Amino acid sequence: MTEQKTERLSEPAAGPDPVDDAAVELPLGVRVAAAWSWRLIVIGVAVAALLWLIVEVRIIVIPILIAILLTALLQPLVNALRRLGLPRWVGVVAALLALFASVSLLVVLIVTQLRSGLEDVTSRSTRAWRDFLAWIETSFGVSGDQVDGFIDQIVRTIEDHQDEIWSGALAATTTAGQVLTGALLTLFSLIFFLLDGKRIWFWVLGFLPSRAHAPVDTAGRAGWSSVGQYVRVQIFVAFVDAVGIGVGAAILGVPLPVPIAILVFLGSFIPFLGAIATGALAVFIALVYNGPINALVMLGVVILVQQLESHVLQPLVMGTAVRVHPLGVVLAVSTGALLAGIPGALFAVPLAAALNAMVNALNERGWERGHDPVAAFLKGDKRQRVVRRRARHVARLERRKGSA
Known part of the structure; x- marks a missing residue:
């Protein structure tokens, strides 16, 4: 009786054989894809976090990027004056004066030229639009009111979605305070980049x-x-x-x-x-x-x-x-x-x-x-x-x- 019971206990249980996970060998392509997948997910999360951080501090990021581009433009002038034996601050002042003079010249030319012709452009544009509506009405039988309604609908659609059209992730600053803050930050960053850019770079490398x-x-x-x-x-x-x-x-x-x-x-x-x-x-x-x-x-x-x-x-x-x-x-x-x-x-x-x-x-x-x-x-x-x-x-x- 005892021997029969022992034999019954030693018999394998009914049902499918258990599968050893270690014995399952996945194809090489699946293993490579799995390895790349989790790495790409981590990279994607890191990039998303970086973009979110940039959006949150965009009022700082955009002026610094502008200052970097201006530094790359003005640095050769500073270096040239430095090679002539002049102190670096003299080259920085000369570069800033050249930048301000160029920007002021462009602004003055635009303002003085547009001040005399902008009103005439507006009146002529209105007259040309009326002539276009008359041509549409006589040529295609479409009334000017229908065209105006269609244009108004397009304008309203653009206004309703202007945030998506113009802003993006790094929306340009719109308030006067943000513009002034960005301009001052750009100016101060430009001055320090021109004066001590190498020291700043090696300070960043030190981390x-x-x-x-x-x-x-x-x-x-x-x-x-x-x-x-x-x-x-x-x-x-x-x-x-x-x-x-x-x-x-x-x-x-x-x-x-x-x-x-x-x-x-x-x-x-x-x-x-x-x-x-x-x-x-x-x-x-x-x-x-x-x-x-x-x-x-x-x-x-x-x-x-x-x-x-x-x-x-x-x-x-x-x-x-x-x-x-x-x-x-x-x-x-x-x-x-x-x-x-x-x-x-x-x-x-x-x-x-x-x-x-x-x-x-x-x-x-x-x-x-x-x-x-x-x-x-x-x-x-x-x-x-x-x-x-x-x-x-x-x-x-x-x-x-x-x-x-």
Whole structure:
């Protein structure tokens, strides 16, 4: 009896065999996909958190980015005056005065030119719109009230969704207080970047592990060089666009050629979108003042200048400077405008150029092994402070001897 009971206990239980999880070997593709999936999820969460943080502090981020672009533009002037033996603060003051003079000149030209012609543009636009409504009514049998109602509906739709259209993740500041705060922050950041940019950079590097100092410094210098080249080349491209369209407008007898040229110059800093908007404005003024034939010729001038930029300046000058494919520029501008509105479109290309240069520098691994740039900078900075302290001491002794 006992033997039968023992045999029954030793018999395996009925049902399917238990499966050992360790014995299940997943295909290589599934394991690779799973490994990449959780890593991509972590990266996505980190990027989302970073974007949320930038949105929360956008009133600080946008002025600092503007100051960085202006620093890349003005730094060569400061360095040139420094090589002439002048103190750095003299170069900074000269660079700031040159910037303020240029901006003031553009503002004065726009205000003085538009003050005399804006009222006339408004009246002629109203008259041209009435003529267009009359032509629509006689040609297609559509009443002007129907067209006005359709236009009003479009305007109301745009107004209802203007936050989504214009703001994006980095909405431009709209209140006077935010504009003033951003302007002051940009100015102070620009001054300190020009005066002590190298010290600020190595201070930021100091938060990283020592083994990361050399590669990050190499990548940062490559990105900074690319941003500087982009800013200088973009000014040249914008100048060519402004001169071409402004001269074309003057030759065709289009009113307000100087404001048109200035707006084209400023709009060219937003790739593709800015050029299209300012070119459309030039064509509209030609249509209102000189009729459809003159507007078509003005449109041809705008297209010719844009083709010159796209097929000559962008590949030969901009492509060599920033080494970003035109398709990458289009995608960067579109993504930046989608995520951050106008600021995103403005900063998209320099950011893409900097990232491209930094990745290439890291791939080349051109930094010196075992070299710590932060430690070398701190050592050299300490030596310079000692030299300056001794020079001041010698100067005080000489002044005392002279007074005695």
